[in-house]
Amino acid sequence: MLTRIVHNSEKLCTFVDQLDLPLSQPRQRHLLNMADFLRISLRSAAAGRAALHKHQVSWLLAEAERTDAPKVIYIRSMPLLG
Secondary structure, three states: OOOOOOOOOHHHHHHHHHHOOOOOHHHHHHHHHOOOHHHHOOOOHHHHHHHHHHHHHHHHHHHHHHHOOOOOOOOOOOOOOO
């Protein structure tokens, strides 16, 4: 029997919202409530990585703006495992 999550982490909810994934309400609930969602998801790993990368770049640019740091990002391409 799976453990039921009583209260979702606010940080997790914020992170998932910022990914801007095109998920239905049931899939959003599933994502927030089930630890195995990403492991057994029907969505491709590439789509998940792309959403994560988009979020990371947006966050980095926002932090650079907030701290008045140079807005230069070096991205290293990682090989896909599969």
